[in-house]
Amino acid sequence: MANVWTISLGLAFAASFGTATAQSNLSLTNYTYSPSRTTVGSIRTVNLAGRFKLVGPNASLFKLDKNNQLSIRPDVAKASAPWYDLVFERKAGRSSIRDTFRIVKDEFVHNQVIAHRGAWKKLGTSENSLASLQNAIKLGCMGSEFDVHMSADSVLFVNHDAHIQGLAIEKTPSAELKKLKLSNGESLPTLEAYLTEGIKQNHTRLILEIKTSTLGKERSMALTERILRMVHRLKAQAWVDYIAFDYDVCKKVKELNPDATVTYLNGDKSPEQLAADHVDGLDYHFSVLKKNEGWISDAQQRKLTVNVWTVNDQDSLRWFLERHVNFITTNEPELLLGMIE
Structure with a gap:
């Protein structure tokens, strides 16, 4: 089965972080990484143009390029941690759009x-x-x-x-x-x-x-x-x-x-x-x-x-x-x- 699991509901999925937070329609095309595959996936949005940024304590462990493609630092990918929670944000006027995703180390079994x-x-x-x-x-x-x-x-x-x-x-x-x-x-x-x-x-x-x-x-x-x-x-x-x-x-x-x-x-x-x-x-x-x-x-x-x-x-x-x-x-x-x- 393809290693892809994303959510992109046109519903009120926004997480509250103590600031004005707009409705979140964010998802990723993939949620896993490995030491040999440090590219994770891209952000998908519904009617939300523009670039996002990473915020929070794990932001420095990942990179989000100008095309909203997410990758993990190679040294971090080799660490023993099974996953990291990562916060994505984009400013939208006086509000901000934020959502949190769990990025998981791919140690999944690959049998039948x-x-x-x-x-x-x-x-x-x-x-x-x-x-x-x-x-x-x-x-x-x-x-x-x-x-x-x-x-x-x-x-x-x-x-x-x-x-x-x-x-x-x-x-x-x-x-x-x-x-x-x-x-x-x-x-x-x-x-x-x-x-x-x-x-x-x-x-x-x-x-x-x-x-x-x-x-x-x-x-x-x-x-x-x-x-x-x-x-x-x-x-x-x-x-x-x-x-x-x-x-x-x-x-x-x-x-x-x-x-x-x-x-x-x-x-x-x-x-x-x-x-x-x-x-x-x-x-x-x-x-x-x-x-x-x-x-x-x-x-x-x-x-x-x-x-x-x-x-x-x-x-x-x-x-x-x-x-x-x-x-x-x-x-x-x-x-x-x-x-x-």
């Missing part, structure tokens, strides 16, 4: 393994729990997939199904959902809690599925906007990729954030269609790709990523490995890790 709902099955914990996320990180998975719904009062929760313990998440207040316990004793995690845990490290990416609302398209769009705002607020852009079954949700993510990585799940679009709509890749059920094997090479020729779900048996895992798909989502990450090693 995405743990489906985290690593939970072999270790006997709850799927989509913080423990399953921690297990996926410890195993060394490229990504840990998880699912997000919105409660009746618009709080975001992580759970696969639309219902949990007899309650419809979208029709239940958050106060009731927060009382629920998973089988491993954890509380039902909010998206905020899940992301907060996930960004404590910089090895495993967070593969966020935006669940299709059972209450209609408008609510799916509202869910999408709230998720992107949460990712922005927590400065988690460098960690998060997006997936969705609703094609309109995928396009909405790209509309709000053109540089976000988003892939489509439903299996009814050709690589040509995905490329035309600037979706970054396909993430289809294994039966779809076995039926349409030519889509794998077609997608790769178009520079789209190819992921396949949910592959759990050794023969099928081997079949997709032999065809060099980019990623495999599995309930058996230990098995797949053993095969690729």
